[in-house]
Amino acid sequence: MKKKLLKSKKTAPRNQKILLVDDNPDHLALFRLLLEQNDFQVVCADGAKDAFHVLDDNEVNVIVCDVMMPEINGQNFIEELRLHKHYANIPIIMITSGADVGEVDLLMSGADLFCPKTQAKKMLVSQVKLLLS
Numbered sequence: 001m002k003k004k005l006l007k008s009k010k011t012a013p014r015n016q017k018i019l020l021v022d023d024n025p026d027h028l029a030l031f032r033l034l035l036e037q038n039d040f041q042v043v044c045a046d047g048a049k050d051a052f053h054v055l056d057d058n059e060v061n062v063i064v065c066d067v068m069m070p071e072i073n074g075q076n077f078i079e080e081l082r083l084h085k086h087y088a089n090i091p092i093i094m095i096t097s098g099a100d101v102g103e104v105d106l107l108m109s110g111a112d113l114f115c116p117k118t119q120a121k122k123m124l125v126s127q128v129k130l131l132l133s
Helices: 025-036 048-057 074-081 103-109 117-132
Strands: 017-021 041-045 062-066 092-096 113-116
Touching (some): 025 041, 025 062, 025 117, 041 048, 048 074, 062 074, 074 092, 074 103
Parallel strands (some): 017 041, 062 092, 092 113
C-alpha cells in the first residue's frame, strides 16, 4: 500500500509579514536584514506611535518590539496593543538588553516571547518561526 505524502500546511516565511519596532535605526537595519535573509517580509516602525500607523496599513503576523523606547516604551505599547481587538492576538517578541525590565513583567504585559539583544542573531528567526507554527 502506497502512502500519500501530506503537504505541510505551514505558510512559507515569504508569505509572513513581521513588524519591527525600535527607535534605533541600526537595530532596525540589523533585525530587518536577519529576517529578510530568512525570507520574511518586514515592515518597520521607529517607535510605538509609528507602529500603530504601520498596523493600520499592514496585516502582520508577528511583532518584534524593543523594550526601551522614548515616549511609549515597549511594555506600555504591548499593553495598549492588547486592548485593540484587531491587534490583540498578534504574537509579540520583546527584544531586551537584559536590564531593561524583567522577563516576567514582559510576559505579564502580553509578550509571547522575549529575546536578549545579545542573542538575537542566534534566536530571533527561530522564535519568529515558533510563533508562526
